[in-house]
Amino acid sequence: MPGPAPNLLGVVLCGGASKRMGRDKAALTTHQGHSFLEHACRRLQAHCQVVCVSSSSERDTDVQRIPDPPDSHGPISGIHASLSFARDHGFDACVFTPVDTPSITSTDLQTLIDVFANHRDQVVCAVSDQTPDHIEPLIAIYPVTLFDVIDQSIDDGQYSPRRLLRSLPIITVPLSAASCRNINTPSDLDPHSPQP
Template sequence: MITPESNSASSANCEQKGRLKTSQSFTEQWDRMKLLCVVLCGGRSSRMGTDKAELIHPTGKTFLHHAVDRAKEVSQDVYLSGYARPGATCPTIVDPVAFRGPATGIAAAVARAADEHFAGCLVTPVDMPNLTSKHLMRLRQEWLKSPGELIVAMSAEDGQLQPLVAIYPAGFADSLRALAESERRGLVSWFSTRPHRIFELSAIDCQNINTRADHETNQTSIYRAADAD
């Protein structure tokens, strides 16, 4: 005999299962949108004459510390790319061949993202001190509108692509591996042959610090306090 109480209990049970299914579905969808964040810091720093990762940011942190902190605002999964650093607080994806340019590090990072079932890889360079977590969060939000597509930063003033500030979906792992193993490893050229979306930044936000002159004479005109727009 079916009583009103049993009907009520059955309905409540169905609602609970429905909520659980919805919750699981949301969790699965969220997991599929997870990004591996990677700080590119494997260069020689030859023009600087010292490791750029150890330069002091206006916040008092090192460039590397600043870059890791801004990445952690976007993802709990943050790696360094390049070579093993003593005392590093993040795991490192070691370049398979040292000093072969950023395409090598990016290819290895995207391959790791694909192997570990991340949706993609957000990369940023260690030597871009004005880039903030707010910029990266906006980049991620733009990527979420079409997560299967490449999205790359561009300097709004001169239209120059910034392929070291980009999100590379995991599906591009094989293409990037082929690029890294080739003799022509230019990322701008690689982007030019593939559909991609643009994320605009001001020239000052995507300013690289490459020389001592950049570091010593442009502290007030180039650097900003961390996470300030």
């Protein structure tokens, strides 16, 4: 008989500078008229009682912000700060999604959560079904027990989440290439059609 469901903190990673896009990706809108940030938060709220935004700056949202540290080293700093927050508030793990992956579905997130429920000591990480060797370290569930490992990685000057995950026992979950696709430039906007 399975144990109790894990207590998960949903986190939208929203700390990038959006340089290639030329404007804040969090403020881009889906075909349904929601900002990418609103869309990402709603997706996570279907699975997590608490959802936060990991960001280097204040956001126009009622969702709690977990600030990136002043000496941020990219996404790993957001993951680190979020795991610290989760650990301090009694969560078992963080479910991460980037703000710029609007086509991840609720079903995709549930698939990751179902796998994590049976492997709570490991990172459960998405991979594209078209490139299964290319892990998606920002579409993943990280247990709070890895906080010290990530802390040490940052202390050692190793800031790549993908490289870090290659050194850890992880479980990969294939998702569609469309779900894993991130929006980086204006030309990426046309073909996407995020799910509600």
